[in-house]
Amino acid sequence: MPQKRVMSDDDSFSQDSEDGHFSATKSKKSRMQEKGKDGEDYKKRRERNNIAVKKSREKSRQKARETIEQVNRLRAENEMLEQKVQILSKELSVLKDLFLAHAGTVAEGDCQVAPSVNDHQYSASLKEEN
Template sequence: MGPQRKKKRDEPDEASCSRDGYTSDSNSDSSEISESDPDKVQYAKVNRVSMDKNSDEYRKKRQRNNIAVKKSRHKSKIKTMQTLQRVNALKSENDELQQKIVILSKELALLKQLFMAHAKNAHGTEINDNELKEFFSAETYQELTSNNS
């Protein structure tokens, strides 16, 4: 026994279709599925009209469907673009915050060093320029001497 092809929901039974193409729900009682065949799946009956592909009604429905698909794809593209813009904005904000962390860390180190230098001066010990250079990095020392001038 080979694999059985399951019927799609949109495919009506030949037995349930009448001559005019409409499906009928009159054959949809629960006795259709026998207890001996548990693999068979029962789908809800859908009233479908088979249309001639050359008819005006068919062309109108296709045109409406094509418009709906274009609109849906356009919305999807816009949503994707907005998401990418948001990602880029958050990345740049993250970079700015990382730079701010570096700057604030340097400032904290500078203030700690200034506090230590002040604490030594407050207890009667004077610090000359050479000792200040030893305390501070070259960059910090330059900032200190430019601020004091």
């Protein structure tokens, strides 16, 4: 007659698909405890897990570094673009003034050009950039 085994909390049940009866099987946790932490398989698994954890953490650190670098690049680009917007706004203002001055002289019948762009503050900043 087969030996009966006392069930523990670590045991689980599985159902035999053919006859519908339940049979007791040991859980993975229970089997691991029986082998102990001294087994070669356990040591190999722990070593592989430790390597995987180190690799995952390094990958995470690298991603964080890349994100910080990208943020810094985008901030610098944004600052440069804001400066360009200011310069173009000044240029637009100068051109509007020039156009309005010219339109005013044409309306009066005098076709002289208003003060030169070279006399304006913006012209000096353009020369500095080039």
